[in-house]
Amino acid sequence: MFRPGNPPSKPVSADRLLQVLSRFKVVMDLNMPGLQLDGVELADRSFYGCNFTQSQFRNCTIRNCTFELCFFDFSSHSSGSYSDLRAKNCVFACSSFDRITFTGSDLIQCSFNGITGTELVIDDCDLLHSRFDGAPNLDLQVINCNLKQTRFIRTPKDRLSFSFANEEDAVFVDREGW
Amino acid sequence: MRVYSHFAVNTLSNTYLVGLPSGRAILIDPATFDGTLLELIEHHSYRVTCILLTHSNEEHLAGLRTIMRVYTDVRICAAMPSIMDLTAIPVTTGETLDICESSVRVIGMPGYGRDAVAFLIGGFLFSGPALSAGELGAVSNSYAKAILLANIAESILTLPDETVILPFYGPPTTVAVERRTLPTEDPQKPAELA
Numbered sequence: 001m002f003r004p005g006n007p008p009s010k011p012v013s014a015d016r017l018l019q020v021l022s023r024f025k026v027v028m029d030l031n032m033p034g035l036q037l038d039g040v041e042l043a044d045r046s047f048y049g050c051n052f053t054q055s056q057f058r059n060c061t062i063r064n065c066t067f068e069l070c071f072f073d074f075s076s077h078s079s080g081s082y083s084d085l086r087a088k089n090c091v092f093a094c095s096s097f098d099r100i101t102f103t104g105s106d107l108i109q110c111s112f113n114g115i116t117g118t119e120l121v122i123d124d125c126d127l128l129h130s131r132f133d134g135a136p137n138l139d140l141q142v143i144n145c146n147l148k149q150t151r152f153i154r155t156p157k158d159r160l161s162f163s164f165a166n167e168e169d170a171v172f173v174d175r176e177g178w
Numbered sequence: 179m180r181v182y183s184h185f186a187v188n189t190l191s192n193t194y195l196v197g198l199p200s201g202r203a204i205l206i207d208p209a210t211f212d213g214t215l216l217e218l219i220e221h222h223s224y225r226v227t228c229i230l231l232t233h234s235n236e237e238h239l240a241g242l243r244t245i246m247r248v249y250t251d252v253r254i255c256a257a258m259p260s261i262m263d264l265t266a267i268p269v270t271t272g273e274t275l276d277i278c279e280s281s282v283r284v285i286g287m288p289g290y291g292r293d294a295v296a297f298l299i300g301g302f303l304f305s306g307p308a309l310s311a312g313e314l315g316a317v318s319n320s321y322a323k324a325i326l327l328a329n330i331a332e333s334i335l336t337l338p339d340e341t342v343i344l345p346f347y348g349p350p351t352t353v354a355v356e357r358r359t360l361p362t363e364d365p366q367k368p369a370e371l372a
Binding site for chain 2: 069094153
């Protein structure tokens with residue numbers, strides 16, 4: 001896993017990332033905060049312990065990729081399609097999502113706390129034990145998803161839309177009344 | 179140093195493995211010990227030599243006895259000197275331990291319990307159940323909550339932004355994220371602590 005506080009893997013650039021991905025199917029410990037990707041397609045790769053905090057993903061397609069212990073906090077995602085992902089223990093907290101669709105993905109125990117979203121759609125995904133807490137400006141459409149122990153605490157329910165999802169297994173109120 | 183996480187579906191909790199260049203490894207909060215965790219350790223040929231416990235709730239340490247049978251010469255470090263009849267090396271708040279060539283800083287979690295601590299190892303904070311992403315751990319009363327919150331504000335939210343927080347429950351997070359998302363206003367906070 002990347003070491004917090006260590007200098008980034010230089011240079012932090014889309015070209016450098018694509019160069020790495022052309023050589024390796026499995027990428028570990030990559031530290032690329034502030035990465036800017038525009039119109040990039042990522043497919044069939046695995047990322048472990050990578051850091052992409054404060055990055056920008058515009059018009060990106062990400063499919064059939066594995067992400068474990070990866071950090072995308074304070075990042076911005078717009079007009080993208082993310083499908084067939086296997087994400088576990090990933091951090092998307094405090095990020096913005098504008099016209100993003102997640103489909104057919106496992107998003108297990110991921111943090112989406114404090115995110116903002118417009119036209120964010122999560123379709124046919126497993127959201128087991130993930131958190132969407134403290135997101136007052138989140139417009140989210142959840143379709144056909146597993147919501148077992150998925151949390152939406154301090155996130156207004158009236159801006160969330162659920163269809164064909166086990167909403168009753170999600171958590172909307174903190175047991176201690178925060 | 180490499181950090182791996184193991185998510186136990188039966189307890190919905192996390193155990194962490196810190197692998198060191200020497201091949202030794204530290205296990206943190208073994209809530210369960212199953213084939214997946216064993217494979218994680220053995221696949222990397224690690225030798226577990228130390229177990230750090232952030233708290234001593236026996237229900238959260240079901241894997242401890244098994245690990246002690248599998249791996250010999252393992253020492254346990256915790257705030258309490260004895261856990262499940264196993265002897266532990268007691269740690270105290272503010273102490274810096276030298277464990278398996280790593281420097282481990284002990285941060286107390288008063289409010290959550292007298293047995294609760296967090297461990298800071300090289301930019302990774304293992305916070306136990308007292309702090310998880312966007313949430314304080316469950317405490318018995320509002321005084322305890324105020325004390326825990328004050329301690330977290332002073333000891334944890336002052337760490338560098340990029341410090342990764344790895345909790346017992348739920349997804350990982352960072353100090354920068356928690357500064358933004360952790361609720362700091364308790365509607366039930368007693369006036370004298372406000």
